[in-house]
Amino acid sequence: MTFHVYLSGEIHTDWREQIIAGAEGLDVVFSAPNTDHASSDDCGVAILGAEDNKFWHDHKGAQMNAIRTRKLIEEADVVVVRFGEKYRQWNAAFDAGYASALGKSLIILQQPEHDHPLKEVDAAALAVARTPEQVVQILRYVQTGDLPVG
Amino acid sequence: MTFHVYLSGEIHTDWREQIIAGAEGLDVVFSAPNTDHASSDDCGVAILGAEDNKFWHDHKGAQMNAIRTRKLIEEADVVVVRFGEKYRQWNAAFDAGYASALGKSLIILQQPEHDHPLKEVDAAALAVARTPEQVVQILRYVQTGDLPVG
Amino acid sequence: MTFHVYLSGEIHTDWREQIIAGAEGLDVVFSAPNTDHASSDDCGVAILGAEDNKFWHDHKGAQMNAIRTRKLIEEADVVVVRFGEKYRQWNAAFDAGYASALGKSLIILQQPEHDHPLKEVDAAALAVARTPEQVVQILRYVQTGDLPVG
Amino acid sequence: MTFHVYLSGEIHTDWREQIIAGAEGLDVVFSAPNTDHASSDDCGVAILGAEDNKFWHDHKGAQMNAIRTRKLIEEADVVVVRFGEKYRQWNAAFDAGYASALGKSLIILQQPEHDHPLKEVDAAALAVARTPEQVVQILRYVQTGDLPVG
Amino acid sequence: MTFHVYLSGEIHTDWREQIIAGAEGLDVVFSAPNTDHASSDDCGVAILGAEDNKFWHDHKGAQMNAIRTRKLIEEADVVVVRFGEKYRQWNAAFDAGYASALGKSLIILQQPEHDHPLKEVDAAALAVARTPEQVVQILRYVQTGDLPVG
């Protein structure tokens, strides 16, 4: 019973590494978008040629990144979406909506101060976690039935 | 050839009214979420009973609103998502992702200063408009073939 | 924005009539299974011939009723499932699961004493109501935005 | 020709173990929900924090369990649903409806005294078995063509 | 609650007319393939030009007829397939399989002497009727709840 888990959203902290390390030993295959900010922004023009207009610069990059992200979301059983402290993170919310419409199990990872603006996103999720450790505990439980020892 | 157009997102300006007025005479049926902020926030507890915990207060409301929004997005041919100047608007981005996964034609309505953070959302759209008038012109064109007179 | 609402489950009280009466004036089309117990049980053999074996008697009837219920659930936007005080009501829970897998918006109508055994069903719902009046209020709200006057 | 078989329903007897033991040597991969009653009930609050309200206690647990059960039902070729002597078992009937709407092959395992209340569930099934041994015989037959030696 | 009912199969007796006449007053829209044997066989070459090879003569006609039959089966709620006394009627069985895979409610209309060779087709149906009158009674019952007066 391998779980495929896509880790979407915030790219400025090590939450993905924490989850992956914590889940060691579980039968989970993790995937993620390209989390390198610079290459993620510039991939389109770096490969397909420069654009004078920043809008198309961004467009080429975002479409190229979509080749990866669509495949990984479609192959995932569980999509974890992390909303961080900063930035607008509309791509994270977009991924959550995309995954929800595909019927994926959503886990949202966010701090309580965002509960109200994230209420529609949370309402589509099967769990709202506060820490990467809780995400690991959920994955362990749904796979093995083991709960954290109080 | 009736177009069903769902108007998602920002609820603090009259952009929906502008589009609806501008599209008068076209064979377009518009729909929208409940755009009254107060009732949208409190519907869950107003009908199903109060909650001590604000998280569940929000949850009940957001799930109740989803009864309406899911139906309308699923029945739409075109989903217009407006990102305004303020607030996090994660529900708007969620709707965009949801609509995209269902194969709806997306039109994003946003100001240039948000081009970069919205690039993944824009990359899934068939048009990025700056004004409600442009949205009306798109709807008129795709339905009648008429372009704005220069 | 017509809502198609299927009223599934308990057939021994007048909850359907209460909802239909309460929703007068709304743009809602209600549908339901055959709620006459006798004909629902015997339709198969009454039309297609008697069976010695009660199992097949029931089977012919249940399959015949499925011609109606499948169509109505598939055409519904919202499926309301009522669990009453008595009987096992497995067909109600079956309908809830069927509707959930089809992505319908589920509203469960049940008393608090059943909260625990119904937790998996409730977890798939967008609202858990206690009275037919609450169901009416939800339908009114999602269609018109009007909340009950406190 | 590996069969993926999900064993849903009653958790108080050893019917799953009987089936798994009986099917030894067949190319069948079995899966099941978490069958430990205590952790199944409390997983939500154990990981994500306590709730004052028992309804939300149950809700968090039931949604967390759904991460596992949805994946396993979606990946199954055959869903066996066991209805036992006791309890309301609405989750079993919900699973049957969910699996049926996804087009899974359903096998219902139940005693004759429940034939009438289960008639709608049985009508959606491809087999109604009375003993775990019969389920094993079905799995052996559909995979190998071998029938039990009279 | 309009039912769309497609009447597939045997074209040499007046069973369709009997059903349509019997169902007068019900909210049922009936459809059928072209039941004129000559034009059904020759439509392809009559419109698109003669073929020397009888195989392609048949092929052009059968594909042209499929434009109609696919649309009507896809739009149907119920597909009634009649197997008559004579001929091989493989197209009837093909339609039954096609409708079954699309999740349509199947009613098979056939005489008892064909029960054994039709057992796989019947096993996919929700009713096996012996007379057109029984089909009418089923349609009346699933729509109105009325059973034939004994």
Added chain:
Amino acid sequence: MTFHVYLSGEIHTDWREQIIAGAEGLDVVFSAPNTDHASSDDCGVAILGAEDNKFWHDHKGAQMNAIRTRKLIEEADVVVVRFGEKYRQWNAAFDAGYASALGKSLIILQQPEHDHPLKEVDAAALAVARTPEQVVQILRYVQTGDLPVG
């Protein structure tokens, strides 16, 4: 039994008008892309602003036209694709592939000199016609059963 027929492809002759005129009296609703070459090419920049780069000029226009064409193809029962004498007409072949993957009934309208390069497209079609009149005859036949009088 209304047929929805989308007329895709060549825009330099009056084949659409011939079909629409010929089909008068049939229960057919025709639709088509914007067939005005100039506005079809320039719609994107006319509404959303000029582009220095011709590639993006074309891109904005093509995506805007897709809002119309996707909706119409998805709603069609039959897609007629006309390949003319001139130009590359890759959009016509693209529409044929798109319609084919959606399971639409395809009718290809083309001259014999293109039979070989169109063989893959024709192989996905239910009819290959040479004249608009033949398309009309097909539509009349599949709707009414009437063949042209020899």
Added chain:
Amino acid sequence: MTFHVYLSGEIHTDWREQIIAGAEGLDVVFSAPNTDHASSDDCGVAILGAEDNKFWHDHKGAQMNAIRTRKLIEEADVVVVRFGEKYRQWNAAFDAGYASALGKSLIILQQPEHDHPLKEVDAAALAVARTPEQVVQILRYVQTGDLPVG
């Protein structure tokens, strides 16, 4: 590029063995229904108990066999359906229709004397073969590009 090929239909000659032997060395996984006539007819009652009524005897068996056949058809890339000299073979035509609606590539294997009654089935196929050897040659060609040496 493994092809999954389901071999449906006639069970009285060794056509399956011929195809499997001929395809040795190809990357093809073959599957088939239970081709033992006796066990195929009696499986239902042998496992689940005798029936007085032959109709239900057949029904139980046919539904049990469907557990196998549905899975195998759904997993197949190519469905080969063989129509033999004798019997009505409605289950073969049913499988062809079922596979066609699922978008499987159909190959029909039949003698020329059945061309006319099979024209609707053939019209849904991508190849109509006359010998098992031709089926092998098709499978070899689509996988390797090698044609039989004239």
Added chain:
Amino acid sequence: MTFHVYLSGEIHTDWREQIIAGAEGLDVVFSAPNTDHASSDDCGVAILGAEDNKFWHDHKGAQMNAIRTRKLIEEADVVVVRFGEKYRQWNAAFDAGYASALGKSLIILQQPEHDHPLKEVDAAALAVARTPEQVVQILRYVQTGDLPVG
């Protein structure tokens, strides 16, 4: 994270070999249609028998090739479609439309002189490349995050 990439279109230059060689070391599984012109044209008649009429000669071959191409496109994550200098290449555009409707990530490989006639095809793509090397760079980037060293 294996990518399945189907290489569609032009068969007269070695662009496929360039991409496959360039992608060595990546976790990519490439597939392609039969690119041998002669066998691709004649496969139908070579296996299933000669046709007097060239149209049916082509038809039998094109349908046989479709057994391969449909499977490979359906299994692909990414479909690369190459438009060359010569010929009409309608099958390439057909494949692009087919892949697009299935939601595959499209990469178009074409020279700038075809930008205008390919604008509808390009508008459905996530990248428009000019050289096989760029396609390799895209595949490397979406899989590993590595950009070409400037």
